[in-house]
Amino acid sequence: MRVPRARQDALVGSMAEYCRSHELQLSGVFTDRDAAVGAASAAFTGLLDVLALPDVYGVIAPTMSHLGPKTIAGERGRRIEAAGSRLLLVRKLRTTHHAVSRSGPVRRRHPGTTRVLDAESSGPRWP
Template structure:
């Protein structure tokens, strides 16, 4: 008898994590990485890597971590990027530029924690394109 699908090894769609951790408490990096890993496990996604930005970039959205993320998002069979929250794209002006770059690349942005009410959703970037997001539940 064949095992159920849930019991077979499965390589789900590949996603990459991105964390913006400037001036954060020790242990936050590992806690957020664990949260991304658990989210991917629950949604049958394969977390390829997590890119962590530890220094505040200038107004330019091209930090080493974000540039690395864009590079892997261009690989075939990449499903998208997963973030703990939209704030991990950086401060407002920087996040707007980054959302635009991700939208131009046709990247799916998956959020563990959706934006709170009254705040502009990262799905509605400057380009007017809507990126897809999965619910964490």
């Protein structure tokens, strides 16, 4: 899926602002251009490799849909958490009830600025 450069820049800018306001450092952007590649795309595999580096806290995405279609996004979310990282969504899912975190309070691996990565799949879909 081709996304206009201005829209892509706006998404990255929004996530960078989110990181600044939450004392995080945006360290990299991983983008798949083909939605048909499945859960193990080259970009997602690279993201998982980077999550293994020291001082990487997690992954930031505008919404869960930026990780891919629903079934792929769910699998990718589980793989991010299995890697010991947090998945941070700029926009939370709208629910009719209060969501409760299963993983408990947020713990940082070290004090100060925390590094996060951005993962997008099949182009940005920010409404």
